[in-house]
Amino acid sequence: MTDARQAETAPQGTDRRVRVGVIGLGWAGQQHVAAYAADPTVDLVAISAMEEHLLARFGDEHDVPGRYQDWQQMIAEAELDAVSIATPTFLHAPMAIAALDAGLHVISEKPMAENAESAARMVEAADRAGRVLDVSFNHRQRGDVTALRAVVESGVLGKLYYAKTGWIRRQGIPGLGTWFTKSESSGGGALMDIGIHMLDMALHLMGEPTVTAASASTHAEFGPLGRGGSGFGISQVEDGVPFEVEDLATAFLRLDGGGTLLLESSWAQWIPHDLCYVTLYGADGGATIEWGGDAGAQITVWTEVAGMPAELQPVVGADGRHAAAVANFLQKVRSEDWTGHNGALALRRATVIDACYASAKAGAEVVLEG
Numbered sequence: 103m104t105d106a107r108q109a110e111t112a113p114q115g116t117d118r119r120v121r122v123g124v125i126g127l128g129w130a131g132q133q134h135v136a137a138y139a140a141d142p143t144v145d146l147v148a149i150s151a152m153e154e155h156l157l158a159r160f161g162d163e164h165d166v167p168g169r170y171q172d173w174q175q176m177i178a179e180a181e182l183d184a185v186s187i188a189t190p191t192f193l194h195a196p197m198a199i200a201a202l203d204a205g206l207h208v209i210s211e212k213p214m215a216e217n218a219e220s221a222a223r224m225v226e227a228a229d230r231a232g233r234v235l236d237v238s239f240n241h242r243q244r245g246d247v248t249a250l251r252a253v254v255e256s257g258v259l260g261k262l263y264y265a266k267t268g269w270i271r272r273q274g275i276p277g278l279g280t281w282f283t284k285s286e287s288s289g290g291g292a293l294m295d296i297g298i299h300m301l302d303m304a305l306h307l308m309g310e311p312t313v314t315a316a317s318a319s320t321h322a323e324f325g326p327l328g329r330g331g332s333g334f335g336i337s338q339v340e341d342g343v344p345f346e347v348e349d350l351a352t353a354f355l356r357l358d359g360g361g362t363l364l365l366e367s368s369w370a371q372w373i374p375h376d377l378c379y380v381t382l383y384g385a386d387g388g389a390t391i392e393w394g395g396d397a398g399a400q401i402t403v404w405t406e407v408a409g410m411p412a413e414l415q416p417v418v419g420a421d422g423r424h425a426a427a428v429a430n431f432l433q434k435v436r437s438e439d440w441t442g443h444n445g446a447l448a449l450r451r452a453t454v455i456d457a458c459y460a461s462a463k464a465g466a467e468v469v470l471e472g
């Protein structure tokens with residue numbers, strides 16, 4: 103894209119229409135397509151994926167004129183302002199960097215990249231291009247998470263000094279025998295895939311403390327035996343793809359200011375049903391959110407009211423999820439402040455995940471720089 107065209111199409115102001123494309127049409131890409139299709143201020147003009155039938159299905163369903171098996175052709179031809187990247191994780195960095203270099207704003211699926219080095223190159227590209235780089239942490243848009251964040255901000259819990267979080271699936275290895283379970287393409291297993299959502303939510307809820315050190319361990323007791331698989335992921339299963347990543351990871355994270363965060367994530371475990379939780383411990387109160395199995399999202403706060411111990415159950419608002427994550431991205435695209443949104447927070451998450459893997463490999467605590 104030429105400088106003249108960048109200036110001409112650069113969307114600013116709340117009423118500017120935004121021309122968007124989506125790369126990848128698995129479950130994640132379909133959430134972005136649905137979010138854009140439901141937004142009357144957006145023109146979903148192009149989609150890209152390897153699967154011809156999905157290009158036809160979503161192209162027809164949402165009247166999308168541009169349908170590309172070649173994503174580079176889409177970037178070159180579709181005259182986009184912004185693109186969503188929802189492809190296998192190792193493709194996020196090359197696709198995002200190419201799109202940013204072409205003057206597009208980018209929202210990538212989580213995890214940002216297969217490692218922090220690639221994630222850092224994405225941030226550099228965003229800085230170079232002066233465009234928005236966002237990462238879809240859709241779970242922090244859940245109704246219970248936004249409610250708990252409001253509870254924290256009210257100050258009722260006092261100083262937060264400890265938190266525990268986890269996502270443990272009963273049987274949920276995605277794409278056993280696909281890119282998901284190859285370390286080169288996914289960068290890691292349960293921690294990289296679902297643990298990162300819980301890490302993001304916990305740090306967000308705690309007010310973004312810096313992680314100063316990580317001590318972690320990883321295990322693979324299900325995947326190597328072909329156990330624990332699920333129907334998640336549409337990518338082709340290849341015969342003989344080894345299971346190279348962990349199916350359980352647990353980490354002890356030190357936070358600046360002396361706080362502690364415990365994180366566990368597992369794709370498959372001998373438990374009655376999937377379980378997700380974040381529990382916060384503060385000097386003046388505690389709170390937890392939990393979901394899984396048949397139970398809907400629950401939020402409970404323990405504190406004191408009029409000198410008496412009290413248990414509160416705030417009413418949880420609607421879930422935002424991907425639609426809210428995409429709406430936030432569009433808001434940034436329409437703002438005048440593109441350089442303030444360069445993916446730096448998601449890079450910090452990637453750095454913590456890398457430190458956990460390094461710690462698990464070394465069998466020792468890893469101190470994070472700076």
Ligand SMILES: NC(=O)c1ccc[n+]([C@@H]2O[C@H](COP(=O)([O-])OP(=O)(O)OC[C@H]3O[C@@H](n4cnc5c(N)ncnc54)[C@H](O)[C@@H]3O)[C@@H](O)[C@H]2O)c1
Pocket residue numbers: 125126127128129130131150151152153171172173188189190191193211212213238240277295334335336337
């Ligand atoms: N935020 C969430 O809740 C969430 C949920 C699931 C997956 N994800 C993330 O989204 C990403 C995709 O996951 P998925 O489960 O949808 O994967 P998937 O394997 O089901 O689908 C991948 C899609 O990418 C496309 N693709 C692959 N190579 C391509 C190329 N060269 N050009 C164009 N398209 C290409 C495939 O054709 C397919 O449509 C991953 O990074 C994953 O971690 C996020």
